[in-house]
Amino acid sequence: MPELPEVETVANGVDARVRGQKIVRVWTSGKPQTFKSPETEIAETLTGARIERVKRVGKTIVMDLKKGNRATAGKKQVLRSAQDDNSNFSAQFLVHLGMTGRLLVSQAEVELPPHTHAVLSLADGREVRFVDPRRFGRLSVVTAEGGYQGPGVEPTTVTAEEFAGLFKGRKLAIKAALLNQSILHGVGNIYADESLFRAGIRPRKQAGKLTRAELGRLHTALQQVLAHAIELGGSSVSDYVDADGVRGFFQLEHKVYSRAGEACLDCGAGLKKIVVGGRTTVYCPACQR
DNA sequence: AGGTTGACCTGGACGC
DNA sequence: TGCGTCCAGGTCAACC
Numbered sequence: 158m159p160e161l162p163e164v165e166t167v168a169n170g171v172d173a174r175v176r177g178q179k180i181v182r183v184w185t186s187g188k189p190q191t192f193k194s195p196e197t198e199i200a201e202t203l204t205g206a207r208i209e210r211v212k213r214v215g216k217t218i219v220m221d222l223k224k225g226n227r228a229t230a231g232k233k234q235v236l237r238s239a240q241d242d243n244s245n246f247s248a249q250f251l252v253h254l255g256m257t258g259r260l261l262v263s264q265a266e267v268e269l270p271p272h273t274h275a276v277l278s279l280a281d282g283r284e285v286r287f288v289d290p291r292r293f294g295r296l297s298v299v300t301a302e303g304g305y306q307g308p309g310v311e312p313t314t315v316t317a318e319e320f321a322g323l324f325k326g327r328k329l330a331i332k333a334a335l336l337n338q339s340i341l342h343g344v345g346n347i348y349a350d351e352s353l354f355r356a357g358i359r360p361r362k363q364a365g366k367l368t369r370a371e372l373g374r375l376h377t378a379l380q381q382v383l384a385h386a387i388e389l390g391g392s393s394v395s396d397y398v399d400a401d402g403v404r405g406f407f408q409l410e411h412k413v414y415s416r417a418g419e420a421c422l423d424c425g426a427g428l429k430k431i432v433v434g435g436r437t438t439v440y441c442p443a444c445q446r
Numbered sequence: 447a448g449g450t451t452g453a454c455c456t457g458g459a460c461g462c
Numbered sequence: 463t464g465c466g467t468c469c470a471g472g473t474c475a476a477c478c
Contacts (some may be wrong), residue, residue, distance in 0.1 A: 158472080159472090243474080247469060253472080254472090255471090255473080256456095256471055257456080290455085290457070291455050291456050291457080291471095293472060295471095303448090324473075338472085338473080345471080346470095346471065434449095434450080435471090436472095
C-alpha cells in the first residue's frame with residue numbers, strides 16, 4: 158500500500174524523469190470517481206504546462222506546473238492580452254494513489270495497462286500514466302496560494318515537542334491517531350504498526366494517555382522507520398510498483414505488519430491480530446505494553 | 447466536535 | 463476444477 162515512503166519513492170522517480178518537460182496533451186478515462194476536480198479542468202490546467210518539479214506532501218504526489226508566456230511564445234499568440242503576459246500561471250496537479258494507484262512514465266508505444274485513468278503526453282514522446290485498478294486513487298488540480306500543504310503535520314520533520322502536542326487530550330487509540338491524516342499526514346497501516354512495535358506501545362492505548370517517555374520513543378521510532386523505508390525505496394506489498402516498475406523491498410524489514418500468529422522477532426511471543434480504528438492491527442503482547 | 451463506522455472498489459487468496 | 467466468499471485498506475460521508 159502506498160504510504161509516505163512509497164509515495165516519496167514514486168514522486169522522486171517521476172521527478173527525475175519528467176522535470177522540465179512540457180505536457181502537450183491530456184487524456185482522461187471518464188470514470189467520475191477518480192477525478193476530484195472536473196476532468197475538463199484537469200485537462201485545461203495540464204495541457205501546455207511545464208512540469209517544474211514533482212514532490213510528496215503527505216500521501217499525495219504533487220506536480221508543480223507552470224504555464225508561462227515564454228513556453229508558449231510564438232506558438233499561438235492569440236488575443237489574450239494582459240492576463241497572460243504576466244500570468245506565469247502556476248498550479249498543481251495532485252495525485253493520490255489510494256490503495257492500488259501507480260504513476261508510470263512510459264514510451265508512448267508501450268501498450269496502455271488495464272485500468273489506466275489518465276495519460277499526460279509529454280513533448281518528448283513519453284507519457285505519464287495514472288493506473289489504478291481499485292479506483293481508490295484521486296486526481297485533482299489546485300491553485301492555492303503557497304501551494305498544497307496537506308491536511309496535517311509532516312511526520313518526517315516534526316519535532317518531538319510538536320509531535321507530543323498533537324496527541325494531548327485525545328481519547329482515540331494511538332494507532333487511530335497515527336492513521337488520522339488531519340493530525341499527521343503520510344502514516345498508514347504498515348508504518349503505524351511498525352513504529353508502535355519499535356516504541357513498545359500498545360496500539361489501543363489512548364493517545365492522550367501516553368507518557369512523555371512513550372511519546373519520545375514513538376517520535377524516534379516513527380522517524381527512523383520512515384527514513385529507513387525511504388532509503389530502501391519504499392515497501393512493495395502486493396501491487397505497489399515504483400515509477401520504473403521496480404519493486405521496493407522494505408517488506409523484508411516488517412517486524413509485525415502481516416505477521417499475525419508468527420513469532421515476535423524480538424522475544425518469540427505470538428503476534429496478535431486485532432482491529433483498531435477499523436484497521437487490522439498486529440502487535441506483540443509481550444513487547445508492547 | 448471528537449470519535450467511530452461503513453461504503454467505495456477489484457484482485458487475489460482461500461475453502462469446499 | 464471452479465465457484466463463492468472474504469479480505470485488503472485510504473479516505474470520506476454519515477452517524478453517534
